[in-house]
Amino acid sequence: MEAERIAFSFISLCLILFLPPLLDGIGRKVKARIQLRQGPSILQTYYDLTTFLSVEPVYPTERLAFRLAPYIAFASAVSAALVLPYGRVIPVSFTGDIFVFLYVLAMVSIAYMVGGFSLNNTYTNTGANREMMMILSIEPILGVAIGTFALNAHTLRIGAIPFALTFTVSVLLAYGLLAYSVYVEGGFIPFDVAEAEQEILEGTFSEYSGYLLGIFKWALMIKRFALLWLLSSFISIPFVRNVANGALILITQLIVLLLLYAGIAVIESMNARLRIDHVIRRNTGVFLCSLAVLLLAALGW
Amino acid sequence: MMEELFTLTVILYLLSILVVLPLRKNYRASITVGHVLTGLASISLLAFTVGSLPDVLKGKAIEFTYNLGVAEIPFHVDGLSLILCLVLGSLGLATSIYSPRYMEFYERFGRSWLYVVLYSAFVLSMILIVTTSNFLWFVFFWEVMTFTSYLLMIWENDEEYVRKAGWKYFVTMHVASTLPLIISLAMLYAKTGSVNGLDFDNLATLHLGPIYYVLFLIGFGSKAGVVPLHFWLPDAHPAAPSNVSALLSGAMIKVAVYGLIRTTCFILRPTEALGYTVAILGTVTLTVGTLYALKQTDAKRLLAYHSVGQMGYIWLGVGAGITLIAKGYPAFGAIAMAAGLYHLVNHAIFKGLLFLSAGSVLYRTHTRDLNVLGGLAKLMPFTALFTFIAAMSIAGEPPFNGFMSKWMIYQGTFLSGDGLLVFCGIMALFISAATLASFVKFYTTAFGGTPTTTTEKAEEVPSSMLIGKGFLAFLCLLFGLVPSSIIPLLLTPGKALTGVDLSGWISTKYWLVTIRAPRMPAGGETYFNPWLFVGVLGVLVVAMLISYPNRPKRIVKVWTTGEPVKAEHYKLRAMHYYGPFEEYIHGLYHGGDALSGWGTYVCSSLAGGYLSLGRTLLRWAEKVGKDVLSTGRWYEKNGKEIYLDEAVASPFVQLMKGLGIAIEEVSLSYDLLLMLAAATLGVMMLILLGW
Amino acid sequence: MAVTLKYPFVKLEAPPEYRGIPHIEPRLCIGCGACVNACPADALLKIDDHSTGTRKIVLDVGRCIRCARCDEACPTGAIRMTRNFEVATLDRSDHVEVVELRLHRCPNCGNYTDYTERALEKAFQILPEGLFDKEELRKKAILCRNCRRKLTVDDTIEASREVVG
């Protein structure tokens, strides 16, 4: 058992670190195909990343906050991903870890914001500002989804929720809310307002260069991976929870993850970016509707 | 032994009052000496707290009585009191270290002796409030606390807004806080017939009616700044000197929570209705307070609104605890209450620290307007670091203390299996993000970017001020990383209330915490280990830093897309933050416009007598002079945007318009005011002692 | 499906109508400089060196705007737009095409004229047989401008003298 645990933990660490660029590459390829072009190689994101990581950065400020932000973001993203289930193993697990997951993931955004606000540049400032507003508007929806799961499963452990869920109307709706909030939080088009390239030059990133940028981008990819892995675990585990074989569960999770990435690529290429006020309005609307889900859950449906 | 330590604390405070009187010619010396004594007093209070822990954890309270000859003051120190003692001790210590240098900023007002007298009286009154076990004395000290805090608050009395905030505070406290307490005191006195009968033990044996719940809720709620009685707070706290703000926000409003728990849970019975009320009031408070805070660009006003918001968390935790205890989940209820109290301690520490930091900024730059601040991290690195720790704590980021208490509050609400409480938890989660947003703004506008014309001459504050803040920052980390150092203490009130054994529900080993919910599937609970998190994060950061060393060889210009832009213009100002979001919740902010008319109408018809008092006072004020009246008009004229909170409070505003004009006149002369306050105090004391 | 072309990994021909980079066919160029006059971008240079008697027609593809005015103006078809477009390089000297031609030397005074030997030959080709007195023309045309003027003046003086005389 211990050997399996160590093996799975190691595999999960490898997945966390090295899978996200591949998934990003797949997303890019799918998008390219939808646009009827050949698109980059699936490994292109690795190339991009290694190229960035080999380039010496320039520093527009000597401020420590600016220089440390990418490292913090990276470390937080990896730490957040470690509380998720990989097969039957969760590298780090404890009660209420879903909040820790959210807060640690929020640290990626905090690093993004602090980096963006640490120097006088309206582009980075606006990017950071928008990132915060995104979090503000999506947090209650995520909260309702978690609340519904907690009411249903009576546990707040990510590892335990999918195993303990009983499927009711409210839980199914909560899945929808979770998927929506994961999509928004991941900053996919039309919700990529914080890193909008054409409007605000990728926000905070507009001042990062070289390996600082590489690390930051890597961190964001890991963040997306963590979010989608959470979703894919929630989707896949209830179907395979009686299967004892951890490897099989892991493979199911991976397949669902791939499908999610491909699906997201399709949605992304079919949409224009929204404005931040559109996003807030839409999210608030979803939140108000989601209260009905909570009511259903409270009534036990 | 413990009793003597406590007495030493009291004596040291009294001594500090006496010592400064001969030194009053020398501003600095008197304040330094006074604060050395108060610092020592705080240390002795901390020593008392630590020393009493073993007994208190076993459930034994420390009881003793001071016989003053004319009256006896009984004391009863249990877990709940000790939590507040801890807060008062640590905050008192920090402000005592911080204040001597900081008060130089106010040297032009002179009167150092008075400041020390008031400071000592204020802190001492709070210590006595949380330890005394007699309701009469409780109310008496409560009044002392209100008076001293009022006088400290209007220290900068040549500023219009300070005087305005002062009378707002004074009036609201007397109408909404002291009055209900005195009414309940009178009713209880009528019931028991003796001062001794007002001992808490005795009162607990009485079966008191629901009217007391209402009176206590109003009385303590208004002091704690619970919506809708919070409107005085955002004006009052920024008006005071920052070290006093730290005490006001860090300690005084916590005393109200103590009062609430002490009265409603220990004297009265915890009921479901009470619990829900407290929890919902808490949720409303945290939502309203924080969303208002989001919009502020005045550093201290922002912090003050956050005090409102964070009090909401405390109330939510306590309310959830009361509900669950009343519903028959004693263990889990105790945990939820502990979560609320945990947040109480944490909030005292980080909010104290934040006010001290804001004070440091004010001390060096003479402004608290976040729009004009910037670039201080470079000039005041330690202040920046401490502020960052405090900001991350209040935003609830792991591994700081705010995260631990919020995490426990979420657990307490989400796992309660009660839809309403879950909703409260969701709002708390949401508002946590808003808090983060607000503090990202607070930190980055003041400390981020390049220095502006306002800040370019700033430098780091003196080391004594830094030590004061450093102590609090250390506590932030300590309570975040080693929650088990305080959780057993926090659990004692719950234990005392329910009398159940909590082992198996919550366990604390070294620095590890685990919580079990009532209906949680059994097994598999593991510990949350902040150190593990810190370890993983640290290892990753260090590993990346080693692989990609981060040493700027030279600094290039910021990218301005090719055309040079002045740095001062190339920055979002504090007021620009979160514009679209605020615009979207604009309705909440400005619903007041519509509500104010309606509210005024309803309230005026409901509380005719209440208003006639105001009208009488108005008539009296007219006699005082027409120019004085202009102040009232000023208030009306300049309140262009009527916020929702003020609309709800419109009867109070009506009243205050009258009262305020009177007090305005009085407060123009500080000495007169002092005399008046002393006289009122004396009269009250005489009345109380005479009974 | 994907419509992407495989270029640059496979060869790709430009369409026959394409105006690619110009190219001077050195065997046809007579160094007349018509293209130089026509070029709006001054991509073509005419550099005469009267000391060594050479004329360089320099084509700089890196300055050429590919308007095909030179193609249009060239009397011999020496400069043509090709269909080649792959001229990216790291070294600008790769873009330069130089045709170095000999200038005609005046047999009378020994100075170099401002036209090339080839231009002269081309001129003779254009002149129709028998239309003019070819020998006479040859005698005059090969002279440089100064000598020719002198010859003409001399002739006139002589003729007038005949008339007067």
Next chain:
Amino acid sequence: MKLRSLYIFHLDTGACNGCEIELFDVLTPYYDAERLGVRLAASPRHAHAMAVTGPLTRQTYYAAKEAIKAMPPKPRIIVAIGTCACSGGIFYNGYPIYRRPESPREGQEYPRRGGIFELVQDLRDEGEYVGPVVYIPGCPPRPEEILYGVALALGLVEKRAKGEHYTEEAGFELPEYPIEERIRLSLRERLKYVVGYFDREGILRDFMELAGKAESVEELHRLIEDYCLRNPDSRISLAMRVLEREFLRLKEKYGWEVGMNAKAPQGEVRGVQVAVKRDAGSR
């Protein structure tokens, strides 16, 4: 140098938009530079390469300098897209165009100076590192050409361009045509007004072939009618007929004796009749 990923920042130093749009085109489905790892960067901080278009006006000079200085210190590849960026193009000596003091504004130097090189040289003088410059001439270059240049920068293709220096040794040819040279030149000039400069060479070649074959004016006329029947393009037919008329007119003018292939007609009115016929035929 072999890069598998190239973030390009686009720097317009006063171009006419043609090159910009072609640069955009390179990213679109038919050319899809992303498959080579090329992406447009949002900020020079991300860029490995700078795609420069335009002749470097004085107003853009300072901003462009800032932009290149804002790049990471290496590799700082410069991709000069278009003739203007390579050498200043048609605008090279306009008054608002930047030139280094030592660069002549009029001159006989070659390769021609101007464009981005002036800025690169200034930066190098200041001690800034600037990587290699890839010159992609064209006005505007085709997207393929830009792809080729980028591929060259990435080391995916070989350089093909080569400077040439011809001297008299290359040999000299005076090509002989079936018809007299001065008539050919006149016809060539006339054709410009009928079908334009581009198509005239082919039509003239065909015509000369026919004229060479024809023994008499009637035969030439017949051959041309044949040719027009075979070739259904009305414009070419028209051109051929115009050529025929012009040819006969010139023959008439210069006299039939000299350098004649097609024999002179017997009667004087012959040429006129042909012309009338052509007018009828072209309707």
Next chain:
Amino acid sequence: MKEWARRIMDEKVREKYVNEVVEKFGDRIISVERNADNQWIIEINREDLPEVVGYIVNHPEWKETQLSTMAGADERPLRGKFSLIYWISINGASGDVFLGIKTYIPEDDPRFPAVTPVHPGAHWYEREVKDLLGLIPEGHPDPRRLVLPDDWPEGVYPLRKDFHYTDSPKREFTDETKYPYREPPKGTAVFPLGPYHVALDEPGHFRLFVKGEEIVDVDYRLFYQHRGIEKIGENRLTYDQVNFIAERICGICGTAHALAYAQAVEAAGKIEVPERAEYIRTVMAEIERLHSHMLNLGLACHDIGFDKGFMDAFRIREHVMWLAERLTGNRKTYGMVIIGGVRRDFLEYRRTMIEETLRKLREEFQKWVDQTLSTRTFIKRCEGVGVLSYRDAKRWSSVGPWARGSGRNFDARRDHPFAAYKYLDFKVPVHKEGDVLARCLVRAEEIMESIWIIEQALDEMPGGDILAEWKEIPPYREAVGFTEAPRGEDVHYVMTGEGNRLYRWRIRASTYNNFPSLPDAMRGNTVADAVLIIASLDPCYSCTERVQVVDLEEKRARVLTEKELIELSRKVSRRV
């Protein structure tokens, strides 16, 4: 000639306009001269400039009248005076008249009363004249530099004849010599957009003064791309060569510029262009419009992150590019138009190619329109954004789809029929809403119209030569040439000179008239929309900005449901 064209080009109608002006100002008019078919030059004293120009431009009945161009010239070698000429076009399907209001300014007192206070559309023209010729407009609201680079010394005027065209005088470049931007209004931050912003293809600096994300005001500095083309054209190049630099004024609408230039010279030199050449010019101009509009629609998608729309628009556009390459030898800068005609003929196979491409294009573009307009996020981003009111459009003399999206109903192709347009039938799409979506729709509809125009032109194309021979152009004659470029009316003013060279050449690109109205469209929108609004202007030539009073009340938001939009797009496509 079609009936509508005959009506517009009616001699009586034309004279009515001229006569009214002459009658109105009577004695104050020094001379009236008809210098070309539809062009009159009226000479007046400089004091009367604002009154006369203002009268014609703001004439209440001549609704779509506008200031087309204004040129200053250094006529000191000829007359010892500077000259100024304001060209006003009378549009709106009522008559085909260009009025040139000319005045002379003495050398020793180079001042004239500014027209800008009467008609803001003259703002840049007058600033430009000040920069390049040193003629000072008195009473002009914004005396800042417009065209010349920041490091250009004061008092050197490049367009004066005593300035040699290769000179490039310099002054020290310091913070003081930097362009004096306005101080940001209180409580705003600066959002510098450009010169090197990823969404601007060209350098231009927009200084957005923002409150958070909301744009409060805009200041900007353009003319980064000022290349001194007019000076080069007047000095270095011959008549024929100028065509090629005219084509390189703008890489997107080069043919329109080359055509406008050629038409101006043809009008001045009275050169008759063969009819076939006119048709070929028309086809080329429309092909250019096709690619330009598709480009713009694609870029609008790109700016809001709608990559599918961007890629598809460019994919469809590539057919046009390939077609152009086959027809002219290059994908852009066609090099087709030359004085007197065109340079390449349409052989049969090229005709077939055009027809095939158009068939493909119509089908695919229709699909694109359907798909894009059914993307809700796209509509959401474009609707009610960047609203330019009719009043502003008129005030600033805006042209092209930018103005037609705001309800201005004029088009140089219809109102001043040039090339072969007088033989063809087409509609001018106009939308009244004034937002980005309206402009997108105008462009989409124009694409369909263009396809229809090309088809007609191919069908009706006559035989004959494609190039007229011309020997010499008489010196010192003035004329304007005008075309409807994809972005609106392009006007070139020429004054012929000696030695096969121009004396004065004034280029007025369509964007030049559109740019100053940009701040009006941008105010009140958010930063996120800024690049979209700029893209919807479809800027192609660098111009500059001005200061003016904020007038937000005019802005009306419009609500159009998705269904209506789809209907609309269907309607567009069904028509052709």
